Amino acid sequence: MSNTKYILGHFEDPDDLMHGIDKLQENNVSIYDVFTPMPIHGIENKLGVKRSRLPIVAFCFGLTGTLTGFSMIYYMLVHDWPMNIGGKPAFAFPDFVPIMFELTVLFCSFGMVGTYFFVNHLFPGRAPRVMDLRATNDRFVVAIDAKANPYPDKIDNILKEAGAVEIKHNERKYVSYE
Amino acid sequence: MGNHNHSHNFTEQYEFSGKPKTWSLIAILVGILAIAFGLLTDHAERTFANLLLMAYYFTCVCAAGAFFLAVQFVAQAGWSAGLLRIPQAFARILPIASIILIVVCAAGLLTHNLYHHWHADGLTDPNHPEYDALIAGKSGYLNVPFFLTRLVFFLASYSIFALMLSRFSSNEDMEGGLNSYKKSIKWSAIFLIVFGFTTPIWSFDVIMSLEAHWFSTMFGWYNFAAMWVSGLCTITLTVILLKKSGYMTWINENHLHDLGKFIFAFSIFWTYVWFAQFLLIWYANMPEETVYFYKRFEPEYLPWFWVNIVVNFVAPILILMTRDSKRQMNTLMFVCIMLLVGHWLDYYMMIMPGTVAEHRGFGIIEIGIAIGFAGLFTFLMLKSLSKRSLVAINHPFLNESVHHHI
Numbered sequence: 001m002s003n004t005k006y007i008l009g010h011f012e013d014p015d016d017l018m019h020g021i022d023k024l025q026e027n028n029v030s031i032y033d034v035f036t037p038m039p040i041h042g043i044e045n046k047l048g049v050k051r052s053r054l055p056i057v058a059f060c061f062g063l064t065g066t067l068t069g070f071s072m073i074y075y076m077l078v079h080d081w082p083m084n085i086g087g088k089p090a091f092a093f094p095d096f097v098p099i100m101f102e103l104t105v106l107f108c109s110f111g112m113v114g115t116y117f118f119v120n121h122l123f124p125g126r127a128p129r130v131m132d133l134r135a136t137n138d139r140f141v142v143a144i145d146a147k148a149n150p151y152p153d154k155i156d157n158i159l160k161e162a163g164a165v166e167i168k169h170n171e172r173k174y175v176s177y178e
Numbered sequence: 179m180g181n182h183n184h185s186h187n188f189t190e191q192y193e194f195s196g197k198p199k200t201w202s203l204i205a206i207l208v209g210i211l212a213i214a215f216g217l218l219t220d221h222a223e224r225t226f227a228n229l230l231l232m233a234y235y236f237t238c239v240c241a242a243g244a245f246f247l248a249v250q251f252v253a254q255a256g257w258s259a260g261l262l263r264i265p266q267a268f269a270r271i272l273p274i275a276s277i278i279l280i281v282v283c284a285a286g287l288l289t290h291n292l293y294h295h296w297h298a299d300g301l302t303d304p305n306h307p308e309y310d311a312l313i314a315g316k317s318g319y320l321n322v323p324f325f326l327t328r329l330v331f332f333l334a335s336y337s338i339f340a341l342m343l344s345r346f347s348s349n350e351d352m353e354g355g356l357n358s359y360k361k362s363i364k365w366s367a368i369f370l371i372v373f374g375f376t377t378p379i380w381s382f383d384v385i386m387s388l389e390a391h392w393f394s395t396m397f398g399w400y401n402f403a404a405m406w407v408s409g410l411c412t413i414t415l416t417v418i419l420l421k422k423s424g425y426m427t428w429i430n431e432n433h434l435h436d437l438g439k440f441i442f443a444f445s446i447f448w449t450y451v452w453f454a455q456f457l458l459i460w461y462a463n464m465p466e467e468t469v470y471f472y473k474r475f476e477p478e479y480l481p482w483f484w485v486n487i488v489v490n491f492v493a494p495i496l497i498l499m500t501r502d503s504k505r506q507m508n509t510l511m512f513v514c515i516m517l518l519v520g521h522w523l524d525y526y527m528m529i530m531p532g533t534v535a536e537h538r539g540f541g542i543i544e545i546g547i548a549i550g551f552a553g554l555f556t557f558l559m560l561k562s563l564s565k566r567s568l569v570a571i572n573h574p575f576l577n578e579s580v581h582h583h584i
Contacts (some may be wrong), residue, residue, distance in 0.1 A: 041583060086463060094457050178365070 209550010242409020
């Protein structure tokens with residue numbers, strides 16, 4: 001039993017990569033993930049990636065912002081310190097709307113930035129998690145979990161036949177930590 | 179052409195016959211009967227208010243078709259290339275819609291059924307008992323010759339641009355190449371400038387001047403938003419109905435998704451502009467501005483005032499928010515029909531309180547004239563659509579549109 005954790009197949013071209021994914025799937029090799037320097041159309045469907053739940057997160061952040069805005073103004077202008085502004089009632093809802101709207105946008109955008117950092121483990125002082133550095137440059141990389149697919153020679157052959165230019169057997173998951 | 183298009187028949191033409199033709203002709207007949215009914219039963223002003231509403235709505239939808247075309251060309255959009263023939267069909271009937279609107283406005287002026295707030299005897303004569311200082315002050319702008327000149331000039335220019343864009347597309351079908359496309363971009367850009375500066379004035383004239391004491395600089399954009407949303411809904415509805423009849427196989431849920439996003443976004447934009455107008459008037463509380471909302475807050479109109487917001491903002495934003503609902507034809511069709519009815523109500527709320535006020539009604543005249551104009555639009559649009567193939571076969575981005583995927 002080798003210490004290989006992940007097998008990475010490098011492709012030079014998106015079409016070769018898609019072909020490689022097809023070949024791996026034909027041979028029932030489960031793919032852990034794919035890293036590409038640019039978005040590739042239709043790859044989510046091919047890999048069976050589930051729909052992102054990001055919109056739901058965005059909606060929740062937005063709603064939090066709306067409610068925060070409303071409660072804040074309500075507390076200030078109606079409960080804590082009612083003022084006569086232009087003879088309007090203290091609870092002048094139309095006035096609240098712009099601020100509620102702005103806080104919705106603010107919470108939503110900041111929340112999404114936070115979610116992005118959280119999901120990608122991008123915390124200050126922490127190295128980013130990258131499985132192969134060239135996937136951010138010029139290579140299209142398929143990662144295969146070697147423990148789940150314990151037949152490295154067969155995988156190497158499939159990748160080579162599909163046109164992989166380089167195959168790596170990594171003993172660590174994230175090379176960027178080294 | 180690409181390699182994956184073999185299943186699509188790009189030369190297919192819409193065949194205008196059978197049920198759509200029969201029903202649209204019946205609808206036109208219903209409209210004529212409703213107009214006759216209104217005029218004969220002594221409801222002339224109400225009939226004219228409804229004629230103005232539907233003629234304006236009709237012209238707006240056609241103008242929105244031309245605007246859609248221009249936006250797609252200037253943005254050099256690829257996704258919409260496969261459905262451009264539909265807004266082109268709208269644009270091609272813009273001259274007819276314009277003539278109807280001009281005739282309705284002119285007839286309303288002459289018979290004193292419309293615009294009598296600023297067009298009546300003695301309003302500008304200081305010695306007359308009916309003298310109105312505000313109207314007299316505005317009479318340099320609001321007088322019949324200048325009003326009609328503006329209307330004719332604006333609508334004629336929109337029509338010319340609309341026909342030009344349609345012509346370029348026809349030439350492209352025959353000649354191919356990029357020549358027509360480049361010309362379309364150039365003239366679309368010019369059209370957008372003309373359209374952007376003149377549509378607010380158009381709506382000031384045709385709708386806002388019904389209550390000539392009142393004014394709002396937001397009104398033009400408010401009307402523009404209503405026009406754009408209702409135009410997008412009509413385009414989407416036409417696409418969906420054509421697809422349901424087996425045409426336009428190259429349009430799939432990705433294109434509907436984009437149209438749905440457009441409708442979703444501009445419903446919010448409509449609300450934004452509506453609210454921007456409302457909030458400032460409500461907050462500043464100046465009598466010459468609040469008079470508009472005072473009338474709409476009367477018990478006669480107040481429920482509809484709220485229904486307007488629910489139908490045109492709350493409902494689309496909640497229904498169309500998810501990705502799936504925009505990709506499902508039936509949901510999208512429901513929203514389109516709802517918004518088209520909703521914007522009828524929107525125009526109703528713009529026009530009726532300032533014209534028939536407490537004598538407003540909702541009956542044979544309203545429904546009949548609405549059906550009549552819907553029938554007229556359907557008839558003319560489908561007739562125009564059936565004259566050419568359903569896709570601009572030489573559009574440079576057609577292949578991109580066919581493979582559009584989001």
